[in-house]
Amino acid sequence: MSKHHVTTTLNGNAVEFLCDTQQTLLEVLRDELHHTGTKEGCGTGDCGACSVTVDGRLVCSCLVLGVEAQGKSIQTIEGMAQGTSLHPLQRKFLEHAALQCGVCTPGILIAARALLARNPDPSEEEVRFWLAGNLCRCTGYNKIIEAVLDAAHEMRGS
Amino acid sequence: MNEILYETPQTLESAVALLAGASGQARVLAGGTDLLIQMRAGRVMPGLLVDIKGIPEMTAIVAESGGFRFGAAATCMELIEHEAFAKEWPGVTDAVKLIGSIQVKGRATVGGNLCNASPAADSVPALIAAGAVARIVGPGGKREARVEDIPVGPGKTSLADGEIVISFYLPPRSARSGDAYLRFTPRTEMDIAVVGAGVNLTLDETGICNQARVSLGAVAERALLVPEAAAALIGTKVDDDALQRLAAAASAACRPIADKRGTREFRIEVAGVLARRAAGIALDRARRNS
DSSP: OOOOOEEEEEEEEEEEEEEEETTTHHHIIISOOOTTTTTOOSSSSOOOEEEEEEEEEEEEGSSSBBBTTTTTTEEOGGGBBBBTBBBBHHHHHHTTOOSSOHHHOOHHHHHHHHHHHHHHOOOOHHHHHHHGGGOSSSSSSSSHHHHHHHHHHHHHHH | OOOOOEEOSSSSSHHHHHHHHOSOEEEESSTTHHHHHHHTTTTTTEEEEETTSHHHHOOOOOTTTEEEEEEEEEEHHHHTOOOHHHHOOOOHHHHHHSSSOOOHHTBBHHHHHHHEEEEEEEHHHHHHHTTOOOEHHHHHHEEEEEEGGGGEEEEEEESSOOOOOEEEEEEESSSSEEEEEEOOOOOSSSSSSEEEEEEEEEEEEOEEEEEEEEEEEESSOOOOEEEEHHHTTTSSSSOOOHHHHHHHHHHHHHOOBTTTBBHHHHHHHHHHHHHHHHHHHHHEEEEOOO
C-alpha cells in the first residue's frame, strides 16, 4: 500500500510526512508529527477540540484529510507562544481561570485567535457565537468569554 | 483495509474522467464535513476520492450577466464574507450562516449541502426561493438544472453517475426585491432545522408584489418549492390577509415525518408561521431596496 508524501508548513516550519488517504489531519498532527497539543474530542466536527487553522481558515482537523495539507500552512496551539512568552490569550486564560481539565483549551485558543485576527473588538455576543463550535464541559463558558474579551482589550491597547 | 486513491484534478474534464474511470465506488471530496464522517462510520467506503477544490470554476465567486455565480466548492465562510453577495442575497447568506459552527463553515460548501441531500439542509430552501440554477458537468457534457430539481429524497439526488455540480447562478436582482430564510431549531446554534422557510419577492412601483418564490425545508423528503404559497403573495401588498393565506398554503404543502425534534403537527404549524415571518422580512428588505 503506497502512502502519500506530503510537504506542508506547520507553525511556520516546513515539515513532511507520509500518510494514508483516510488519515485525518488530526491523526497526522498527533501520531505522525507528534504535535499532541491538538486534542481529539468527538471526531465528527461537533466539539471543536481539534481546531487548527489551514491557510488562516479555522477548521476542525478531524474533518480534514492529512493529504489535503499538501502545500498549505497549518497553525496549531504549539505555535501560539513565542518561546517562553505566552500569547495574550493564553495569559488571560490563566488569569481568569478559564480552563479546568484543559482538553477544549487548545481548540478554544486557536478559535479565539482566529476571531481576534478578523475582529479585534468583538462584542460578548460575537465571541459567544464565534465559539459556539467549541464545547467545554467544565467552565460554564463565562470565564472563557471574559478571558477572550480581556485579551482583546489588551491586544487593542498594545 | 482497502487502499483509497486520492486525486486532485485541476480541470473539470479530468475530474469527470477520473469519476468515469473509477473501478469501485468514487466520491467527490469538497469540504468533507459529511463525507469524512460517513467514511469514519463505515457507511461509505470509496475506492477513490476526487478532491475538486483545485478546479478554479468550482471555488470562484464572480459577478456574471448582472447576477452572481459561485462555485459549488466555495466554502460557506468565503460566501458569507463576500460583501457584495451578502448585500444582494441576505436570505441566502443567512441560510449559509446557519450551517454548523465557524469551523464547519470553514470547510463546508453549498454544493455539498445540496448533494448530501438532507431534507433539512439550510441553504437549499434559500437557493430554491432565490431561483438558483445549478451548472452540472458529467460524462455527457454540461447541463443546467434548477436547484429544486436536484434533491429527490434523503441522501438521494437526480444527478447521474459521474456528474458533479460545478456552480450556482443567482439571477440579476431587480429593484424592490428582498429574500429571507428562517429556521426553527430548539437551540440557537449548532442544530438541525426542524422546519426551514425561504421567501424571495419583488414589489412593483406601487408596492404590489409581482414576483414571489417560497420554499420549505425539513417538512418533506426533500426541500419543496411551494407555488401555492407564492401565489398568495402575488398581486397583493403583502398585507396581513395575504400573509395568512401564505401561511395556510405553506402548511398545506407539508408532508413531514415526526421525530424526536418535532411532531408532524408541530412541523406543519411552524412551517406556516416561519413562511409568514420570512415573507415579512423579505418585504422589509424589498422596501429598503427601492
